[in-house]
Amino acid sequence: MEFGFSQKEIEFQEAVEEFLKKELPPDWPEKSRHWPGGYGTIEMPNREMADTAREFRRKLAQKGWFTIAWPEQYGGKAHSHIEQAIFDERMSYFRAPSVGIATRIAGPTILRFGTEENKQDWIPRIANAEIEMWLAYSEPDAGSDLAGIQTTAVLEGEEYVINGQKVWSTIAHLADYAWLIAKTDPDGHRHHRVSLFVVDNKSPGVTIKPLINIVGVHSFNEVFFDNVRVPAKNLIGDKNAGFYYLMTALDFERLLVGIGGFRRFFEELVEYVKQMEREGKPLGKNHSVRVKLAEIAVKIEIAYLFFWRTAEKLDKGQVPDVESSVLKLTTTELSRHLANVTMEIFGPYSQLVTESEWTPLRGMAPRGYLDCVSATIGAGTSEIQRSIIATRGLGLPRK
Amino acid sequence: MDLDLTREQKILKRSAQDFLKKECPPSLIREMKDDERGYPQKLWDQMVDLGWTGVMIPDKYGGIGGSYLDLCILLEAMGEVCCPGPFFSTVVLGGLTLLSAGTEEQKGKYLPGIADGDLIFTLAMIEPGIWYDISKIAMSASIDSDDFVLNGTKLFVENGHIADYLICVARTDSKDASEAGLTLFLVDNKSAGVRCSPQKTLGYDRRCEIVFDKVRVPKSNVLGDLGRASGIFDRLQEQAAVAKCAELVGCIQTAFDMTVKYAKNRKQFGRPIGSFQAVQHHCANMVVDVDGARFITYQAAWKISEGLAASKEAAMAKAWTSDASRRVTSLAHQIHGAISFAQEYDVHLFYRRAKACEVAFGDAEYHLEKVAAQLGL
Numbered sequence: 001m002e003f004g005f006s007q008k009e010i011e012f013q014e015a016v017e018e019f020l021k022k023e024l025p026p027d028w029p030e031k032s033r034h035w036p037g038g039y040g041t042i043e044m045p046n047r048e049m050a051d052t053a054r055e056f057r058r059k060l061a062q063k064g065w066f067t068i069a070w071p072e073q074y075g076g077k078a079h080s081h082i083e084q085a086i087f088d089e090r091m092s093y094f095r096a097p098s099v100g101i102a103t104r105i106a107g108p109t110i111l112r113f114g115t116e117e118n119k120q121d122w123i124p125r126i127a128n129a130e131i132e133m134w135l136a137y138s139e140p141d142a143g144s145d146l147a148g149i150q151t152t153a154v155l156e157g158e159e160y161v162i163n164g165q166k167v168w169s170t171i172a173h174l175a176d177y178a179w180l181i182a183k184t185d186p187d188g189h190r191h192h193r194v195s196l197f198v199v200d201n202k203s204p205g206v207t208i209k210p211l212i213n214i215v216g217v218h219s220f221n222e223v224f225f226d227n228v229r230v231p232a233k234n235l236i237g238d239k240n241a242g243f244y245y246l247m248t249a250l251d252f253e254r255l256l257v258g259i260g261g262f263r264r265f266f267e268e269l270v271e272y273v274k275q276m277e278r279e280g281k282p283l284g285k286n287h288s289v290r291v292k293l294a295e296i297a298v299k300i301e302i303a304y305l306f307f308w309r310t311a312e313k314l315d316k317g318q319v320p321d322v323e324s325s326v327l328k329l330t331t332t333e334l335s336r337h338l339a340n341v342t343m344e345i346f347g348p349y350s351q352l353v354t355e356s357e358w359t360p361l362r363g364m365a366p367r368g369y370l371d372c373v374s375a376t377i378g379a380g381t382s383e384i385q386r387s388i389i390a391t392r393g394l395g396l397p398r399k
Numbered sequence: 400m401d402l403d404l405t406r407e408q409k410i411l412k413r414s415a416q417d418f419l420k421k422e423c424p425p426s427l428i429r430e431m432k433d434d435e436r437g438y439p440q441k442l443w444d445q446m447v448d449l450g451w452t453g454v455m456i457p458d459k460y461g462g463i464g465g466s467y468l469d470l471c472i473l474l475e476a477m478g479e480v481c482c483p484g485p486f487f488s489t490v491v492l493g494g495l496t497l498l499s500a501g502t503e504e505q506k507g508k509y510l511p512g513i514a515d516g517d518l519i520f521t522l523a524m525i526e527p528g529i530w531y532d533i534s535k536i537a538m539s540a541s542i543d544s545d546d547f548v549l550n551g552t553k554l555f556v557e558n559g560h561i562a563d564y565l566i567c568v569a570r571t572d573s574k575d576a577s578e579a580g581l582t583l584f585l586v587d588n589k590s591a592g593v594r595c596s597p598q599k600t601l602g603y604d605r606r607c608e609i610v611f612d613k614v615r616v617p618k619s620n621v622l623g624d625l626g627r628a629s630g631i632f633d634r635l636q637e638q639a640a641v642a643k644c645a646e647l648v649g650c651i652q653t654a655f656d657m658t659v660k661y662a663k664n665r666k667q668f669g670r671p672i673g674s675f676q677a678v679q680h681h682c683a684n685m686v687v688d689v690d691g692a693r694f695i696t697y698q699a700a701w702k703i704s705e706g707l708a709a710s711k712e713a714a715m716a717k718a719w720t721s722d723a724s725r726r727v728t729s730l731a732h733q734i735h736g737a738i739s740f741a742q743e744y745d746v747h748l749f750y751r752r753a754k755a756c757e758v759a760f761g762d763a764e765y766h767l768e769k770v771a772a773q774l775g776l
């Protein structure tokens with residue numbers, strides 16, 4: 001047993017941290033107000049930050065850190081997954097502009113299941129940070145039940161013609177390509193009638209309509225596909241095998257928990273509490289506040305261990321499936337718990353949204369209280385994760 | 400025993416619900432969240448016409464002389480639609496304080512204004528570093544000929560930006576650092592030296608920071624006796640906490656109803672999501688929370704209404720209802736899924752409002768401490 005990192009891993013961690021300190025403005029972690037575990041506070045509040053983020057991503061790609069755990073032949077650095085995890089942890093700890101859907105969800109799925117042509121078409125461009133993707137899974141009538149999608153893709157000559165509607169499409173307005181599932185066999189079994197495609201946002205017939213979330217941020221969209229023509233080679237892997245690929249893509253998605261963000265916010269919270277007085281006494285000496293914070297500390301520790309476990313499994317050449325669900329469930333429920341505790345500790349002060357002298361931690365409490373709602377819903381709800389753990393994990397009967 | 404409302408009370412509730420359903424739709428809440436005053440004058444005028452602002456004010460001051468329970472029924476109906484406006488701060492905080500502590504002259508001067516909707520009141524209590532405990536209040540009130548001079552800062556003053564009068568707790572005896580040095584004042588908000596900065600909140604209510612810089616208040620505006628604020632305030636806090644519970648009961652009832660309806664209609668995997676046991680258990684937990692909140696609130700409200708000692712019941716009501724509301728509105732989001740995360744959908748209005756009520760006049764922990772004290776611990 002060894003709960004520590006190897007010398008090589010420690011050196012890598014230090015290199016990542018050094019890079020982050022050098023390439024991100026020192027006040028970035030303060031300005032970036034992402035709530036740990038949330039899916040709705042991804043905004044770049046101003047132009048300057050958006051520019052900084054773009055520049056930062058470019059430098060990451062230059063360093064080859066966009067795809068560090070990919071094989072070298074595909075532009076990666078062939079680092080271990082533990083190192084990938086170390087990288088993710090430090091990145092999210094600094095609230096760095098995240099490495100996206102293309103690199104962490106689409107890319108690994110293509111590497112695993114894509115045709116040689118798929119790999120040639122997409123992998124270099126993803127590795128070079130030339131393109132970003134958005135996830136075109138959910139539809140108005142297909143959320144938890146993704147096999148129930150209605151969007152269709154019909155082969156006409158050398159092209160597929162796509163019709164349908166997607167919803168809750170995070171960053172569709174900022175990305176270049178949809179990573180899309182559509183029905184390709186209207187009569188097939190619900191798990192054998194869906195295929196995965198990459199669709200250019202600029203294709204005629206794609207309409208993106210913004211949706212504002214409850215935090216007040218434009219993070220997601222509704223997207224309409226009206227006779228959108230896609231080259232047949234943009235089909236990923238085999239036709240009608242999309243549902244199977246999707247399950248793996250979701251396992252990859254559920255690894256992206258921004259683990260360091262929890263520790264970062266928690267440290268800020270503890271520091272703040274140390275300095276705050278309540279009714280003439282130090283807030284940090286209040287028994288119930290201490291218990292609440294200590295409980296969070298324990299939960300963060302557990303979440304970290306679940307996080308390292310998934311990396312370990314990947315290093316053994318397996319896709320963490322049940323482990324991904326455990327990690328996703330634990331961190332997103334923690335996202336809610338952390339928001340609740342923060343609100344409770346600040347009492348009446350928790351209500352303030354306007355940044356003022358009396359507003360604790362730049363208004364992160366109410367922001368988190370709103371965004372944490374999305375955590376236990378997006379990327380598969382808590383109920384669905386629990387079902388996966390019970391059935392796929394424990395083999396409990398489904399009926 | 401009869402745990403139900405009387406026939407008259409049911410009629411009052413029904414008519415309030417019908418009126419608010421029509422006049423206070425969710426679109427209005429959205430419109431008002433960025434409005435400078437925070438509520439539409441028309442709705443306020445209509446509420447005045449219905450006699451609501453005078454619900455507990457005796458006839459002779461222009462009210463309709465109803466009971467505290469009647470007040471709670473109206474608040475519950477308002478909670479059901481997240482009704483915006485200064486009803487709570489004026490009628491509950493202003494009205495009840497004047498009724499319990501005002502002199503005949505003060506009552507005659509201010510209560511008719513509350514009843515006919517002309518005057519807006521609010522309470523200025525919390526100060527920097529204070530959560531709920533009034534004994535630590537620092538604002539000073541020093542005597543200078545016929546006036547008191549107030550200096551200090553108040554926080555989270557609801558509707559402070561539009562109020563005509565602030566009921567303000569200040570320290571009249573600087574040597575006594577306990578509750579015994581505190582006095583209640585009625586401060587004209589237009590007085591020189593009052594500076595108000597409204598702040599945006601999670602619950603879309605208006606909370607203001609108010610700085611008092613040598614604000615002169617005539618002696619005749621002392622409410623109750625000098626050094627006697629705490630007795631009046633304890634009573635007010637009890638009544639205000641239960642009134643908040645009434646509002647919460649309405650708020651979570653709507654969130655619950657919406658959710659159960661949604662669980663019956665929304666289909667995934669070819670069946671209503673409400674047919675999944677995980678969702679059923681969530682819904683069942685909500686039933687316990689909502690029904691528990693209603694009964695414990697009514698019990699406390701009834702006791703207050705009857706003039707019985709209600710400290711324990713009030714503390715229990717606010718402790719349970721605060722936590723229950725958070726659980727219910729949070730589950731409402733969970734069961735609705737992603738749609739509830741869209742601003743245009745209504746669930747978050749209730750989630751926000753519930754959170755605002757939860758921290759008002761003591762959160763669960765504060766009231767559980769009171770319950771523990773009642774147990775003789």
Ligand SMILES: Cc1cc2nc3c(=O)[nH]c(=O)nc-3n(C[C@H](O)[C@H](O)[C@H](O)COP(=O)(O)OP(=O)(O)OC[C@H]3O[C@@H](n4cnc5c(N)ncnc54)[C@H](O)[C@@H]3O)c2cc1C
Binds near residue numbers: 135378379667
């Ligand atoms: C902020 C945010 C960002 C998102 N971004 C994207 C995106 O970029 N791309 C994308 O495709 N999707 C995205 N989603 C959608 C997300 O994947 C879905 O919300 C999720 O899969 C749940 O679907 P639903 O919202 O339709 O809820 P539903 O499936 O309708 O579920 C409603 C409720 O029923 C429960 N339920 C459903 N089925 C079962 C069952 N079998 N057993 C027990 N309980 C059940 C659920 O747990 C939930 O509580 C996003 C969602 C959010 C909130």
